[in-house]
Amino acid sequence: xxxxxxxxxxxxxxxxxxxxxxxxxxxxxxxxxxxxxxxxxxxxxxxxxxxxxxxxxxxxxxxxxxxxxxxxxxxxxxxxx
Amino acid sequence: xxxxxxxxxxxxxxxxxxxxxxxxxxxxxxxxxxxxxxxxxxxxxxxxxxxxxxxxxxxxxxxxxxxxxxxxxxxxxxxxxxxxxxxxxxxxxxxxxxxxxxxxxxxxxxxxxxxxxxxxxxxxxxxxxxxxxxxxxxxxxxxxxxxxxxxxxxxxxxxxxxxxxxxxxxxxxxxxxxxxxxxxxxxxxxxxxxxxxxxxxxxxxxxxxxxxxxxxxxxxxxxxxxxxxxxxxxxxxxxxxxxxxxxxxxxxxxxxxxxxxxxxxxxxxxxxxxxxxxxxxxxxxxxxxxxxxxxxxxxxxxxxxxxxxxxxxxxxxxxxxxxxxxxxxxxxxxxxxxxxxxxxxxxxxxxxxxxxxxxxxxxxxxxxxxxxxxxxxxxxxxxxxxxxxxxxxxxxxxxxxxxxxxxxxxxxxxxxxxxxxxxxxxxxxxxxxxxxxxxxxxxxxxxxxxxxxxxxxxxxxxxxxxxxxxxxxxxxxxxxxxxxxxxxxxxxxxxxxxxxxxxxxxxxxxxxxxxxxxxxxxxxxxxxxxxxxxxxxxxxxxxxxxxxxxxxxxxxxxxxxxxxxxxxxxxxxxxxxxxxxxxxxxxxxxxxxxxxxxxxxxxxxxxxxxxxxxxxxxxxxxxxxx
Numbered sequence: 250x251x252x253x254x255x256x257x258x259x260x261x262x263x264x265x266x267x268x269x270x271x272x273x274x275x276x277x278x279x280x281x282x283x284x285x286x287x288x289x290x291x292x293x294x295x296x297x298x299x300x301x302x303x304x305x306x307x308x309x310x311x312x313x314x315x316x317x318x319x320x321x322x323x324x325x326x327x328x329x330x
Numbered sequence: 331x332x333x334x335x336x337x338x339x340x341x342x343x344x345x346x347x348x349x350x351x352x353x354x355x356x357x358x359x360x361x362x363x364x365x366x367x368x369x370x371x372x373x374x375x376x377x378x379x380x381x382x383x384x385x386x387x388x389x390x391x392x393x394x395x396x397x398x399x400x401x402x403x404x405x406x407x408x409x410x411x412x413x414x415x416x417x418x419x420x421x422x423x424x425x426x427x428x429x430x431x432x433x434x435x436x437x438x439x440x441x442x443x444x445x446x447x448x449x450x451x452x453x454x455x456x457x458x459x460x461x462x463x464x465x466x467x468x469x470x471x472x473x474x475x476x477x478x479x480x481x482x483x484x485x486x487x488x489x490x491x492x493x494x495x496x497x498x499x500x501x502x503x504x505x506x507x508x509x510x511x512x513x514x515x516x517x518x519x520x521x522x523x524x525x526x527x528x529x530x531x532x533x534x535x536x537x538x539x540x541x542x543x544x545x546x547x548x549x550x551x552x553x554x555x556x557x558x559x560x561x562x563x564x565x566x567x568x569x570x571x572x573x574x575x576x577x578x579x580x581x582x583x584x585x586x587x588x589x590x591x592x593x594x595x596x597x598x599x600x601x602x603x604x605x606x607x608x609x610x611x612x613x614x615x616x617x618x619x620x621x622x623x624x625x626x627x628x629x630x631x632x633x634x635x636x637x638x639x640x641x642x643x644x645x646x647x648x649x650x651x652x653x654x655x656x657x658x659x660x661x662x663x664x665x666x667x668x669x670x671x672x673x674x675x676x677x678x679x680x681x682x683x684x685x686x687x688x689x690x691x692x693x694x695x696x697x698x699x700x701x702x703x704x705x706x707x708x709x710x711x712x713x714x715x716x717x718x719x720x721x722x723x724x725x726x727x728x729x730x731x732x733x734x735x736x737x738x739x740x741x742x743x744x745x746x747x748x749x750x751x752x753x754x755x756x757x758x759x760x761x762x763x764x765x766x767x768x769x770x771x772x773x774x775x776x777x778x779x780x781x782x783x784x785x786x787x788x789x790x791x792x793x794x795x796x797x798x799x800x801x802x803x804x805x806x807x808x809x810x811x812x813x814x815x816x817x818x819x820x821x822x823x824x825x826x827x828x829x830x831x832x833x834x835x836x837x838x839x840x841x842x843x844x845x846x847x848x849x850x851x852x853x854x855x856x857x858x859x860x861x862x863x864x865x866x867x868x869x870x871x872x873x874x875x876x877x878x879x880x881x882x883x884x885x886x887x888x889x890x891x892x893x894x895x896x897x898x899x900x901x902x903x904x905x906x907x908x909x910x911x912x913x914x915x916x917x918x919x920x921x922x923x924x925x926x927x928x929x930x931x932x933x934x935x936x937x938x939x940x941x942x943x944x945x946x947x948x949x950x951x952x953x954x955x956x
Contacts, residue, residue, distance in 0.1 A: 256808055257803065257808045277809065281799075282812065283581045283585065286580065286584045287568070290580075291565055295563075295564055295568060297560055297848065299848050302556060303555075304559045304560070306562075306563070322803070322848060322850065324846075324848045325798065325799030326564065326568055327577070327581050327797075327799060328798070
């Protein structure tokens with residue numbers, strides 16, 4: 250099953266929960282200095298996920314199955330400057 | 331063309347006449363509006379050999395197709411002219427409602443040229459235009475001017491105006507609107523001053539028809555909802571409505587991105603603490619001051635009621651306090667914010683002003699200038715009062731060093747001599763913005779190659795691949811590893827894409843800050859299609875960005891740009907800092923990266939668009955005027 254994460258194709262087995270995408274992105278960004286700084290201060294990374302144009306948050310990560318052609322974006326917590 | 335007025339207002343200040351002019355559809359399809367429209371009128375009407383203060387210079391205030399849509403961020407508009415700072419094509423953007431009101435008045439742009447024989451302002455009232463006497467406003471500040479026009483014409487006019495610095499041709503003079511937003515960079519306020527143009531006021535009831543009203547309504551609703559919900563659950567210091575761009579302090583420090591002590595230091599813990607968002611919020615008692623339709627609401631208003639620096643007005647944004655505070659090592663938040671507001675009143679760009687005051691402080695430290703030159707003011711690093719007082723001296727062009735610094739860092743350094751050019755942090759005559767190239771080499775490439783705003787952060791924004799994690803996934807930049815910030819890997823391609831992205835945003839009439847909040851190039855493409863009746867893909871949008879960038883480059887060639895201008899870097903680019911995350915990092919290889927950028931763009935080795943590129947973009951008629 251193909252989904253688009255930031256417009257790039259990724260394959261997941263049918264039945265995969267959205268949580269798998271969250272973990273993938275969090276792992277990829279774990280060493281990014283701004284994410285590290287925010288996490289050290291607040292205990293969370295505050296990355297926001299968008300599924301097909303709508304924001305998705307806990308607890309929906311475990312309740313939502315990926316669908317063929319999903320458009321998934323993630324957004325860094327930082328703003329502006 | 332749907333969604334626009336299909337005409338501009340031409341204002342000949344020399345003859346005192348105004349007339350409308352129809353704009354062909356192809357101009358909108360090629361350049362959209364905003365920055366692209368300003369460049370188009372430069373190309374169409376402003377001949378080679380024109381310099382900034384020549385009456386032939388075209389100063390174009392231009393809205394974009396998105397202006398008027400009820401979508402967050404759709405209030406941005408632009409102005410363009412030959413810059414007094416670097417005498418090449420330039421543009422700058424602001425928000426508030428002037429762009430929207432200009433379309434409601436019946437025009438997509440107001441193109442000003444010539445020079446009035448006395449101070450004037452232009453009134454555009456629902457399709458009718460008039461040039462009025464501004465003699466009594468001359469000498470007042472930019473906010474007083476807006477107040478005077480509101481009193482004379484009505485509160486419902488949207489106004490752009492200049493203060494004393496614009497009148498007196500400070501080369502980094504800005505233009506304000508609604509006392510909260512500024513065409514900050516490139517010195518366009520001095521172009522107004524050179525034309526004896528104190529202000530422009532617009533209002534009207536024109537209804538411009540969009541191609542797909544229902545589709546646009548649905549898009550607006552979905553996009554606004556998404557952007558509005560972004561900050562839910564975040565701590566206050568990460569909520570944009572609470573602190574504006576002040577959140578940058580804590581997040582830029584770990585990256586080594588802050589400009590400190592005229593860009594000579596990597597860290598300053600006292601400054602980071604002072605300018606932390608929570609302290610900013612507490613000291614300035616800010617409240618949101620949103621632009622029309624914007625749900626992000628990054629602008630804020632201060633409420634400092636007591637003390638020597640009491641004021642209610644514009645809360646400084648990151649670029650302002652970074653340059654006026656960090657770069658001068660000044661940690662008194664109220665004093666420096668007050669100095670920024672003084673700069674706004676006089677109409678000066680706080681980025682350039684912060685650089686030039688830091689330059690003066692370094693000159694003072696090195697003994698190139700003394701108290702005998704500085705009106706007795708102590709210009710030691712960290713002297714907050716000194717920054718306040720020097721803002722006044724430069725803004726009012728006081729005789730002596732105040733006047734000289736109003737010429738900008740390049741000319742001031744050359745006049746001072748004795749090695750002053752060694753620490754003048756500028757390129758092409760404009761001061762470097764507040765993103766440190768040592769934290770990501772692409773900043774140096776962006777500063778060196780910008781086509782429309784000199785060494786500006788915001789007209790390329792490629793630093794935000796790392797600094798703010800903006801990506802352009804539709805155009806192939808979906809994720810970049812952190813350690814690539816110190817390599818030139820794909821830098822030419824990334825820089826080119828970001829320049830084109832900034833140009834479509836600035837021409838469409840949208841605010842780039844939405845992109846920090848999940849606004850995508852797909853959103854922009856769909857919105858433009860719904861408004862203008864286009865059938866564009868995201869790749870068509872890229873081609874539009876390429877056209878605008880190419881036109882800007884052709885204009886620069888017309889006005890005397892040469893390859894060597896991109897290679898005259900500040901010496902400080904190659905002076906490493908000794909500690910912090912960017913310790914030892916200097917952009918070795920910048921020259922090769924510039925050449926790669928030219929190649930990626932389809933420019934030749936001298937940085938000039940090639941016939942093949944011009945053919946691919948169907949721009950032969952524009953190349954003829956290069």
